[in-house]
Amino acid sequence: MRMSRYFLPVTKETPAHAEIISHQLMLRTGMIKQHSAGIYSWLPLGLKVLQKIEAIVRQEQNRSGALEVLMPTMQGADLWRESGRYDAYGAEMLRITDRHERDLLFGPTAEEVVTDIFRNHVRSYKELPLNLYNIQWKFRDEVRPRFGVMRGREFLMKDAYSFDLDETGARDAYRKMFLAYLKTFQRLGLKAVPMRADTGPIGGDLSHEFLVLAPTGESGVYYDAIYDETDWASLDISFDNTPKARAARAETVDRIVKAYAATDEIHDEVRFNAEVTPDRRRTGRGIEVGHIFFFGTKYSAPMHAKVVGPDGKDCLVQMGSYGIGVSRLVGAIIEASHDEHGIIWPDAVAPYDVGIISLRAGDSLVDGTCEQAYQTLLNAGLDPLYDDRDDRPGAKFATMDLIGVPNQLIVGPKGLVAGLVEVKDRKSGAKVEMPLESALACLSTKAPA
C-alpha cells in the first residue's frame, strides 16, 4: 500500500476521553472512530489487524476440528424463552420489536441458536463429537461502555459450542479448546494465563478464563510463576479422536492446570500461600481474552436436544461453549505491547510487515529505489506500507513508529550516494545501514510463514 492512496487519519493529540493506552493509541493511529457510546467503525488500519487476528483464531479453531458456521446477529426471543434466559439476562440484552411486533434481540451469545441447529439436524451419537463455532458481531448493552474496544457494546466474538454424548466426551471437547486457546494466544504474540473462573450467566460447573497480563486489566490475578516460564509453542497437540490422543490431551491439560492460577473472583489466599512458595507467587492484573465453559445439559435439557445413543435410547447431549474476544484482542495486544512512541505489533498481527520511508519524495533516485524495494518486497510475499508522501522525515518516522510497523526501510538521498539504506527494528529502535540488496534480503526473511 502506498500511503498517498491510503486512509490513515493519524492525530498528534491524545483524546481526552480515552482513559487507557490502547484506546488512546487506536484513536491516534486512526484504527477506529467512535460512532456512539461503545460502538466503533474500524478504519483500514484497525480492520487489517482485526482481520489478521480473526484469521489466526479461525485457523486454530479449524485445526482443532471445530467447524465454522455463521449465526445471525438478530435472534428470535422464543428460543431464549425456552432456555429460560430471556428474562434472566437483564438489561445487557438489546431487546427489539420488529414491524410485526415479534420480539427479537441482538445476540449477546448463541447457546440457544446453536442448540436449535443441533436438535434440528443431529439424530445419532455417531455424528458426535461435534463442535460448531462462529466469528460474529455480538451486542451487550453495557451500562457504561469504556476503554474503547476493550469494553464496547458491539464487539466481535469467536464462540464455539461442543456437543458430546457423555461427560467424558464433553470434557475432552473442553480440553481441545483449552489447548487450541493456548496455541492461538501464543501465535498472536501474547502470554495468556488460563485461570479457574466463575461460570456466570452461561452456567455450568467448570470454567477457565484466559487472561493477558497488563496493568489496566479488569481482574486481579494470582498465579504460579510456571505460567510465565512455559512456552506453549512447544506443546505438541493432536486433535485426533483416538483414545491415545484423548489421553494425551487429558494428561497435558491436567499438568497445566495443576499449578495455581485464579482471578480475584475466586482467589483463595490460603491455598495460594500453601501451594506456591513465596518466590514463585505472581500477582497483577489481567485482561480476559478467552473464556471456556462446560455446562452439561443446561441448554440441551430445556431445549430437548437429544441423540440416540449406542443403546438405542435417547440421551440429552452434553455441551460446552468457548469464547474469544476477537475485537477486544486488538486492545489487549496494544496494552501488552507498546512504548512511548506508539504500538509495537507482534509480527503475526502487524497491519504491514515492512514500512518503506522515503526521505525525499520527488528525488528520482530515492523514488526509484523505494519503488524497486516496494515491488521486491511484494514479490517476496510481504505486505509493505510505502510512505511516498511529500512530508518531513521526522513526521514520517513518528507515524511509522506510532502505527507500529515492525520492520522499516529508510531510503534517503545522502545514504544512496554511498549506496546505502537503513533498516530499523521498531521494537528495539536499532538501525543498521547496508546496501539495498542486503536490506531487501534481510527483510524478505520476515515474510509470513
Add this chain to the structure above:
Amino acid sequence: MRMSRYFLPVTKETPAHAEIISHQLMLRTGMIKQHSAGIYSWLPLGLKVLQKIEAIVRQEQNRSGALEVLMPTMQGADLWRESGRYDAYGAEMLRITDRHERDLLFGPTAEEVVTDIFRNHVRSYKELPLNLYNIQWKFRDEVRPRFGVMRGREFLMKDAYSFDLDETGARDAYRKMFLAYLKTFQRLGLKAVPMRADTGPIGGDLSHEFLVLAPTGESGVYYDAIYDETDWASLDISFDNTPKARAARAETVDRIVKAYAATDEIHDEVRFNAEVTPDRRRTGRGIEVGHIFFFGTKYSAPMHAKVVGPDGKDCLVQMGSYGIGVSRLVGAIIEASHDEHGIIWPDAVAPYDVGIISLRAGDSLVDGTCEQAYQTLLNAGLDPLYDDRDDRPGAKFATMDLIGVPNQLIVGPKGLVAGLVEVKDRKSGAKVEMPLESALACLSTKAPA
C-alpha cells in the same frame, strides 16, 4: 475435509415452504437453516461459498483502489436525523431503543455513517479521490421475507462510498465501480447485465443495476443481445488516477452503456424498438445483485461534509454509493446454475474443488487409494471433500451432485483391480476411467489460480 468429520445435514425432501429452486437447494444441501422469518444461520457448506464470494468481491474492490473499513451494524439515529432519512425510511428500518432510551437502528445502508467518518477526518482535496467500502451484515425489515437468502431480512452487503472534489471526479469513481462490478460478476461465473435504474431511497440522478438473468428474477429486463455476447474478462481496466486511465474508463463505460438495457421500472418500449433490431431484442427476468448510485451532495450538504479545494475555499464533497448483495449472490448463482440433480457451482465459488467418493469404505485398497488421493490433492493446493463414510454408492453420488462439487474422483474395488479410478465432471456428467496417477494430474490442473 473428511465427510465423517463434517456437518452436512442434507435432506431428500423438498421443503414445502421454499418457493424457488435456490431456496429449496440451499435447505436440502444443509447450506442454511432458517432461524426466523428472513433470518438464517449459515451452516459449514453455505458459509464456505459465502466466504468465497466475499473474497472475490473484496479482491476486486481492493484492485479498484477502494479501501476496506468496517462500520457497525448498530447505528445512532442522530446521523439519520441529520440527513433527513430517519423519518423518510419507513417500516423497513429496524428501530431500537437502548437501555438509556437512546434511539438506535440496525443499518440498512451506511451513507450517514461513512459521511460522518469523512467529515471528521478529511480536510483537503489532496486526500481525494477516496472510496471506502465495507462488507457487513445489514437489516431490512421486509414485510414479507421470502425466497430464502434472496429476500431475507438480515443479509450481507458490500457497500462502497466514493468521495470526490467535483462531479467529474465523482463520475470517474462511478465508472471505476461499474467496471469493477463487471469483473467481479464475471469472476463469480455469472453473466450480469448493467441496466439503467431508478435511484429509489438512496437518491441521486445516475444509477445502474446489475442483473443476473434467471426466470425467478424479480424484475423484467429488456436489453440488446450485445450484453449476452460480450465477455467482460477481456476488459483490460486500469484503475490508476492518471488522465489517460480516466479517459479510457470513460470511453469503455460509454461504449458499454450505449446499448439498450433497462429493467421494467424504467423500460421505454418506443426507444427499445427504435434502437434495437428485432433479432437482437432480448427480454426476460433478472435478479438484482449490484446497484450503483451517483448522488452528488445529497448527504454531504445536510451533513456539511466539505474539503478545502485547490482555490482555498470550502467545497461540498461529491458522493456515490455502490452495493453488492453478497449473501443474495449465493442464491442468484444457484438460480443461474443448477440441474435436476442439484447445484452446479462455478469453479471459483465451489465449496470444494474435488469430491472423492469411496465406493467401499473399510476396504483397505480403496481406503489407501482415497487417502493417497486426498493428501496429493491437498498438497497440490486443492480443497478436496472426501466421502469416507460407510454408505451406499448411490447415496454418495447423489449427495456429491446435489451439493455441486465440480470435479469428482470415484474410487471402487472393481476399478482398482484394473488399476483404474473414475473422474467425473459434475456439469456434463461425463465420466472417464483412468489410472490414479493420471486422474490426480488431471484434477491438479483445477487448483485455484
